[in-house]
Amino acid sequence: MSSTYSYPRPALAVDAVVFGLDDAELKVLLIRRDLEPFRNRWALPGGFVRVEESLEQAVRRELQEETGIGQVFLEQLYTFGDVGRDPRERVVAVAYYALCKLSDHSIKAATDARDAAWFAVSEARHLAFDHDRILNVALERLKGKVRYQPIGFELLPPQFTLSQLQRLYETLLEQPLDKRNFRKKILGMDFLVALDEVQKDVAHRAARLYRFDDRKYRRLQKRGFNFEI
Amino acid sequence: MSSTYSYPRPALAVDAVVFGLDDAELKVLLIRRDLEPFRNRWALPGGFVRVEESLEQAVRRELQEETGIGQVFLEQLYTFGDVGRDPRERVVAVAYYALCKLSDHSIKAATDARDAAWFAVSEARHLAFDHDRILNVALERLKGKVRYQPIGFELLPPQFTLSQLQRLYETLLEQPLDKRNFRKKILGMDFLVALDEVQKDVAHRAARLYRFDDRKYRRLQKRGFNFEI
DNA sequence: TGACTTAGTGTCAATCATACACTAATAATA
DNA sequence: TATTATTAGTGTATGATTGACACTAAGTCA
Numbered sequence: 001m002s003s004t005y006s007y008p009r010p011a012l013a014v015d016a017v018v019f020g021l022d023d024a025e026l027k028v029l030l031i032r033r034d035l036e037p038f039r040n041r042w043a044l045p046g047g048f049v050r051v052e053e054s055l056e057q058a059v060r061r062e063l064q065e066e067t068g069i070g071q072v073f074l075e076q077l078y079t080f081g082d083v084g085r086d087p088r089e090r091v092v093a094v095a096y097y098a099l100c101k102l103s104d105h106s107i108k109a110a111t112d113a114r115d116a117a118w119f120a121v122s123e124a125r126h127l128a129f130d131h132d133r134i135l136n137v138a139l140e141r142l143k144g145k146v147r148y149q150p151i152g153f154e155l156l157p158p159q160f161t162l163s164q165l166q167r168l169y170e171t172l173l174e175q176p177l178d179k180r181n182f183r184k185k186i187l188g189m190d191f192l193v194a195l196d197e198v199q200k201d202v203a204h205r206a207a208r209l210y211r212f213d214d215r216k217y218r219r220l221q222k223r224g225f226n227f228e229i
Numbered sequence: 230m231s232s233t234y235s236y237p238r239p240a241l242a243v244d245a246v247v248f249g250l251d252d253a254e255l256k257v258l259l260i261r262r263d264l265e266p267f268r269n270r271w272a273l274p275g276g277f278v279r280v281e282e283s284l285e286q287a288v289r290r291e292l293q294e295e296t297g298i299g300q301v302f303l304e305q306l307y308t309f310g311d312v313g314r315d316p317r318e319r320v321v322a323v324a325y326y327a328l329c330k331l332s333d334h335s336i337k338a339a340t341d342a343r344d345a346a347w348f349a350v351s352e353a354r355h356l357a358f359d360h361d362r363i364l365n366v367a368l369e370r371l372k373g374k375v376r377y378q379p380i381g382f383e384l385l386p387p388q389f390t391l392s393q394l395q396r397l398y399e400t401l402l403e404q405p406l407d408k409r410n411f412r413k414k415i416l417g418m419d420f421l422v423a424l425d426e427v428q429k430d431v432a433h434r435a436a437r438l439y440r441f442d443d444r445k446y447r448r449l450q451k452r453g454f455n456f457e458i
Numbered sequence: 459t460g461a462c463t464t465a466g467t468g469t470c471a472a473t474c475a476t477a478c479a480c481t482a483a484t485a486a487t488a
Numbered sequence: 489t490a491t492t493a494t495t496a497g498t499g500t501a502t503g504a505t506t507g508a509c510a511c512t513a514a515g516t517c518a
Contacts (some may be wrong), residue, residue, distance in 0.1 A: 007279065009241060012238060051238070052319075055308065079323050081323065162497090180499075182478085202495080203493090203495090204483080206483060392464075400480090407508075407509085408465090413467095431463095432516050435515070
């Protein structure tokens with residue numbers, strides 16, 4: 001970076017891959033495009049970055065505008081800058097991925113004017129631009145990251161059962177886990193707090209509820225503890 | 230991303246954190262700025278992205294122009310987009326990190342017109358812009374990644390001894406490793422090939438040379454093997 | 459030829475990961 | 489109210505992996 005320039009500039013956009021977990025299926029939030037190019041095709045929410053806002057602010061603003069989603073876990077994913085990725089002109093997109101508790105947002109998104117909807121990840125195909133690729137990269141990142149950082153909790157309600165947590169990992173990792181070993185391991189890490197509550201409205205024995213204790217986790221982390229599933 | 234826009238755009242730059250390993254010290258390649266702002270301060274090599282080149286092409290072009298470095302391992306790091314990171318105007322920088330065999334490049338860089346030089350990572354402080362931060366992020370990424378991907382070899386000559394490799398890991402991970410356990414582990418993974426050659430010009434028993442076999446590694450990877458140090 | 463320097467090698471104990479099956483609690487139904 | 493259906497909840501034994509540890513071998517140099 002050496003001197004200011006006034007040559008033609010690439011346009012700069014942000015895109016978001018918003019994941020949610022519905023029972024035992026991973027979902028992604030898409031919006032239907034109402035303009036060319038790729039009119040009527042499904043796409044990741046996103047938009048151009050304004051000069052007075054940071055990248056993360058831009059993503060949050062676009063998410064709010066296009067899908068009504070407010071507070072979510074958000075992390076930068078990758079920047080996609082191939083020359084031909086937008087047919088109109090050169091657009092570089094900084095992609096983020098977000099994790100959210102589906103229950104909070106499912107209704108809003110479905111009824112929003114911009115026609116937003118949750119799709120099973122496996123059915124989200126033939127998206128606009130290079131969004132298939134972005135979704136894939138996000139999925140791989142999520143699968144990788146969930147193993148050694150406790151971000152899975154962002155997909156669950158604040159209080160959850162160990163079975164829900166196990167199903168989450170089984171879904172993301174695409175492999176079955178042994179119930180006893182899973183419980184031994186996750187409880188042994190000592191950052192889950194057992195609550196005095198149990199599930200309501202289930203047609204079988206109600207499971208104990210737990211919550212993730214962020215403070216405990218960070219304290220452990222400082223002592224060199226490493227999360228791993 | 231919904232419609233073309235003609236509002237003011239952030240400028241788009243790329244920056245590179247080029248790492249090299251000198252004996253047992255990690256080095257980074259910096260260039261001295263000859264223009265304001267931050268004139269005469271050391272900075273990461275980089276520059277603005279042209280509309281007709283991809284991000285990676287832009288990094289490679291700038292590296293070639295500013296430091297003479299050609300073929301290197303290059304991977305995208307993170308995109309830095311805070312509003313105030315460049316005092317002139319809004320500049321978003323896509324940062325890459327590179328790993329290279331220091332011996333190939335040390336002379337060229339040192340004698341280049343643009344005043345480029347290798348610095349011990351620990352001494353590369355007070356850089357221009359937010360480059361201190363970028364360097365830090367790159368360092369953390371390298372330290373993390375080296376544990377579970379065999380990228381360390383990019384810092385060594387094509388033929389190396391196990392002691393050199395061990396020193397590399399000890400430097401990057403900032404912890405001593407047991408010689409026997411290290412050898413057991415790394416040879417057990419079975420992607421190093423022992424050559425029929427030994428070190429030359431050393432004042433003690435010469436060590437056997439090895440090379441990293443990329444094919445073997447990829448074959449293992451396909452079978453679900455996971456590298457880890 | 460002796461001193462110095464780095465190369466190269468194996469075992470044992472502790473820890474961790476994995477495989478595995480039954481009883482407990484509750485709701486729904488007959 | 490007894491029976492059935494469904495999920496919750498729990499421990500042990502075996503094999504695999506990790507980590508601690510010290511000496512001999514080979515070559516250079518004085």
